[in-house]
Amino acid sequence: MEIVVCIKPVPEPETRLRAAPDGRILDPEGVKYVLTGYDESAVEQALLLKESVPGSKVRAVSFGPSPRAEETLRAAVALGCDSATWIDSGAEPSPDPVDVARALAGTLRSLPHDLVLCGKQAGDDEAGLVAGALGELLGVPDFGYVVDLRWDAARSVFTFHRMTETLQESWEAPGPLVIGLQQAWNDPRTAKLPAILKSRKAPIDKVPVPAPDAHASRSRATTFALPPPRAGAKLIEYKTPEEAAERLVKVLREEAKVFP
Amino acid sequence: MSGAVLVVGELREGRLVPSVTEAVGAARAISGPGTPIVGFVAGPSTDAATKEFGRLGVPDVRTASDPRFDRAPVSALAAFVAQAAGDAGADLVLVPGTTFGRDLVGRLGIRWNAAAVTGVTEVQRADGAWQVRRPIFGGRATETRRLDGARAVVGLRPHAYAPPPDAPVDVRSTAVAPREPPANLWVPKRVAEEPVASGSGPSLTDASIVVSGGRGLRAPENFHLVDELAASLGAAVGASRAVTDAGWRPSSLQVGQTGKAVSPQLYLAVGISGAIQHIVGMVSSRVIVAINSDATAPIFKVADYGVVGDLFQIVPALTAEIRRVRSA
Numbered sequence: 001m002e003i004v005v006c007i008k009p010v011p012e013p014e015t016r017l018r019a020a021p022d023g024r025i026l027d028p029e030g031v032k033y034v035l036t037g038y039d040e041s042a043v044e045q046a047l048l049l050k051e052s053v054p055g056s057k058v059r060a061v062s063f064g065p066s067p068r069a070e071e072t073l074r075a076a077v078a079l080g081c082d083s084a085t086w087i088d089s090g091a092e093p094s095p096d097p098v099d100v101a102r103a104l105a106g107t108l109r110s111l112p113h114d115l116v117l118c119g120k121q122a123g124d125d126e127a128g129l130v131a132g133a134l135g136e137l138l139g140v141p142d143f144g145y146v147v148d149l150r151w152d153a154a155r156s157v158f159t160f161h162r163m164t165e166t167l168q169e170s171w172e173a174p175g176p177l178v179i180g181l182q183q184a185w186n187d188p189r190t191a192k193l194p195a196i197l198k199s200r201k202a203p204i205d206k207v208p209v210p211a212p213d214a215h216a217s218r219s220r221a222t223t224f225a226l227p228p229p230r231a232g233a234k235l236i237e238y239k240t241p242e243e244a245a246e247r248l249v250k251v252l253r254e255e256a257k258v259f260p
Numbered sequence: 261m262s263g264a265v266l267v268v269g270e271l272r273e274g275r276l277v278p279s280v281t282e283a284v285g286a287a288r289a290i291s292g293p294g295t296p297i298v299g300f301v302a303g304p305s306t307d308a309a310t311k312e313f314g315r316l317g318v319p320d321v322r323t324a325s326d327p328r329f330d331r332a333p334v335s336a337l338a339a340f341v342a343q344a345a346g347d348a349g350a351d352l353v354l355v356p357g358t359t360f361g362r363d364l365v366g367r368l369g370i371r372w373n374a375a376a377v378t379g380v381t382e383v384q385r386a387d388g389a390w391q392v393r394r395p396i397f398g399g400r401a402t403e404t405r406r407l408d409g410a411r412a413v414v415g416l417r418p419h420a421y422a423p424p425p426d427a428p429v430d431v432r433s434t435a436v437a438p439r440e441p442p443a444n445l446w447v448p449k450r451v452a453e454e455p456v457a458s459g460s461g462p463s464l465t466d467a468s469i470v471v472s473g474g475r476g477l478r479a480p481e482n483f484h485l486v487d488e489l490a491a492s493l494g495a496a497v498g499a500s501r502a503v504t505d506a507g508w509r510p511s512s513l514q515v516g517q518t519g520k521a522v523s524p525q526l527y528l529a530v531g532i533s534g535a536i537q538h539i540v541g542m543v544s545s546r547v548i549v550a551i552n553s554d555a556t557a558p559i560f561k562v563a564d565y566g567v568v569g570d571l572f573q574i575v576p577a578l579t580a581e582i583r584r585v586r587s588a
């Protein structure tokens with residue numbers, strides 16, 4: 001099985017956020033970009049499938065500028081991906097995720113793929129647009145919010161679950177398929193030191209970013225803002241639990257106006 | 261300038277889900293009085309939903325009534341939405357903030373050649389283009405994006421807009437007939453489904469009030485305190501990962517980075533310390549209340565109101581007080 005996993009370099013979760021001097025986007029100065037969250041789960045899921053389906057290969061693909069995209073790809077190789085493709089985005093610091101999907105689709109058309117895995121959404125912009133856009137561009141079905149993706153060799157179908165607001169759905173679908181992954185069936189593994197060292201020398205196939213389609217509608221970031229710092233909780237003063245309850249209900253009704 | 265606004269419907273047991281009603285509210289709030297608002301709904305039967313659109317004041321509904329939509333993937337549906345948007349002369353499609361909606365936006369953006377964004381809390385017309393605001397980084401920042409081009413698909417965040425008041429009108433429904441989507445898009449099959457355990461209240465991501473319990477409850481047999489508080493408020497029950505990992509409650513109730521992101525009007529955290537992975541799943545709630553015995557717990561930094569105290573005393577008193585004022 002040929003598996004492609006699409007990963008995005010994202011600021012590490014502890015990053016102190018602040019706007020870039022132009023006020024449009026996150027200031028990338030001094031920020032460390034890593035493989036995070038759902039993308040980590042997508043890599044884990046790809047490796048689990050590879051281990052359970054003999055003869056499988058996993059290729060990691062990342063769109064982004066240097067050096068963060070290469071570094072993220074090396075992290076994926078250290079975890080066990082067989083090969084890596086870097087789509088060099090050049091300088092554009094905050095592309096429209098749909099344009100990213102266009103670039104990924106351009107690259108994927110010349111790579112074998114029975115399964116394309118993405119994280120359900122990126123840890124920074126939380127857009128969750130890539131899987132759907134990629135599915136449409138490649139002409140294959142896509143599913144987001146997927147957990148527990150498996151390959152049923154006897155029937156040649158993928159099986160998986162999706163959690164909606166009220167249901168856990170079970171699905172079956174043959175490949176090729178694009179999946180926006182919520183969770184793999186194991187927690188993401190960590191890379192071992194020898195593998196990390198080896199990944200530093202791993203070859204990375206570099207492809208240029210395609211010229212953007214001038215006619216496409218797209219969104220672009222115009223401001224990046226931090227919410228006003230929360231003042232901290234207003235603490236309810238009380239002598240008895242009953243008094244605490246009474247006062248809390250009163251402020252929720254009269255001040256916060258959230259309660260019936 | 262502007263064309264129609266198309267609101268994408270979603271059915272649950274034959275009825276429109278609450279997020280669709282909110283999307284109609286959004287359509288009203290952001291468009292001028294002359295702007296047509298058009299509904300879209302697909303399903304095995306679309307009559308009841310069409311009537312519901314009419315009750316909300318939407319006179320024009322585009323329908324795709326087809327038994328295949330009972331179990332079809334979103335992938336096959338996008339062509340129908342794109343066709344409806346084109347037929348209706350829309351320049352904006354509003355998509356509800358549900359799992360279904362989230363899955364639709366990216367595909368529809370490509371299909372309809374429109375700018376596409378998700379998780380939006382505010383839509384505005386500015387300098388001849390749609391402009392949206394959306395929380396990013398788990399609510400730790402917000403961005404504004406401008407949607408360039410003639411068309412836009414905007415996925416809303418749950419509870420960002422209020423449902424409109426009822427304003428019944430006569431409805432005309434028109435069938436949508438796009439070119440048949442490629443056969444492979446129909447092939448995936450939903451083979452089973454079971455209700456997600458959500459207690460007896462509303463579902464976690466729909467609810468306008470959420471009460472979540474954490475490790476502070478000490479043992480699974482104490483969790484009924486949270487259930488009862490939620491029931492008194494008509495709220496959904498959530499939990500921290502400490503609770504779901506320990507198996508006290510199913511993982512479908514987990515709020516946070518690796519669980520669900522919720523943004524209700526009111527979020528009550530009971531015996532939850534406020535780890536960053538929990539915070540990112542609830543920080544965009546409108547009002548946050550924390551009940552915790554440790555005055556230094558980080559949850560009090562994001563909460564609007566706090567009660568420092570023993571939950572085993574505070575929570576029963578609070579449930580009783582709410583029952584009292586509700587029945588008064």
Ligand SMILES: Cc1cc2nc3c(=O)[nH]c(=O)nc-3n(C[C@H](O)[C@H](O)[C@H](O)COP(=O)(O)OP(=O)(O)OC[C@H]3O[C@@H](n4cnc5c(N)ncnc54)[C@H](O)[C@@H]3O)c2cc1C
Nearest residue numbers: 474475476500501502516517518519531532533538553571
């Ligand atoms: C990769 C990763 C992903 C994660 N994802 C999530 C996620 O999605 N969601 C999530 O919730 N967590 C997540 N976590 C776990 C998170 O870091 C915390 O461990 C977890 O949220 C703690 O749960 P808790 O607040 O219930 O428990 P604790 O941190 O143990 O807090 C219990 C609280 O209860 C209070 N308490 C105790 N007794 C009483 C009493 N009698 N009355 C009142 N208060 C009392 C204590 O003061 C304490 O503040 C994740 C962790 C990692 C590493």
